[in-house]
Amino acid sequence: MAAVAISEPVMTAPAYTADPDVALAAAGDRRAFERLYRVHTNRVFTLCARMVADRTRAEELTQDVFVRAWEKLHLFRGESAFGTWLHRLTVNVVLNDRKTEGRQRSRFEDDEDGDGIDGLAARPTTPGDRMDLEMAVNKLPKGARRVFTLHDVEGYKHEEIAEMLGVTTGATKAQLHRARMLLREALSK
């Protein structure tokens, strides 16, 4: 996959926000920022966890996202909802995360070249125990998992995903189809 060059999501529209805590936090109010954290933390963590398939790392990344949000909040001008801005920031933080890249390289040795969902054979199963979708997504190869999470779970369009990942929409569509087929295979076992 091509190298990803991602810029911070910068909003340049006239200052406006419906959430007073956003304006307060942008002015340096830490309590307001904590309230924003309480509201948005699960959504940020969920996206991180599904993108990196590692809950411990996802917690670290969630912290990184909020620290980055605190630093960049003055750039938020309310062109979109704060949640949307934060969501996009989360994607950027995850995609730029070198640490996760390193860990996953060791977890998925044949990642992009692999034909199936990693780790299925090693996973202890009991008769009648079917893998649920959450678990199956976590087992997807990195590229397929990212595209599936961003498109089918989070609702991003192919054009947006392609821009974030630095690839073509053709590539994201191919990854998505691959992910769906692998998930079907995993879920039907």
Next chain:
Amino acid sequence: MTTPTMTPDCDGFANALSEYLEGDATDAVRAAVEAHALACTSCAALLADLQGITTNASALPQLTPSRDLWNGIAERIDAPVIPMSAPSVRQVVRRTWVRPALAAAALVAITAGVTHYITRASLTSTAVVPPVAVVPIVAAPVEPTAEFTSTATESPAPTPTRPPSTRLASSSIDIGEPVLDSEISKLRRIVNERRSQLDPKTIAVLEQSMVVIDSAIAQSRAALVKDPASGFLATQLNRSLEKKVDLLRTATLLPASD
């Protein structure tokens, strides 16, 4: 790229499936996919499964971290910012220069007033001079320092036979020196905090200049101990202190090295 047509078999169905699910298929392909799904149970099951995965994916529940992550975030956003921002430096310097500037203005006003008073007094042949503002020159010679040795040999020190005159007392020392000392110590503190941001060569030049200025200050102060009423020495001391302030102020405003 969309496929204009689809072969009406399972392979054709599989090839067209992605486009169909993405909504990219042409009307003809869409109709062909749906027709094949009606006729083939396994392809119909595949289509239903993939549509089900998409539907279920969008309904996946939110996950929750195993712990409250706020403390770690709070620690990081509360951490002191190491680089000193340019506006705050300027503010510090601006603030620290208010008092010396006021002192200098006061000094100029006092000097002008006293000079005017003395001039007027001499013109009217009045010998009485207010003792608070002026002091008689003292006879103690100026001890030449290393800096002034050459000039001292060329122009002899004033002798007691010189006609009596009056000059300002050491008001410049009394007003200016403590203020300048205070500013120097504040600026010095700022520069010390910025040391790690500055290029080592710049620091070396700065320190070298500081040694020269400090030496001049020390010499002036030593000479003033022996000749406390010397206006020349007081002026020299003030000039040296001002040079030190200028140097430190410049250092506080130097851009951080990369």
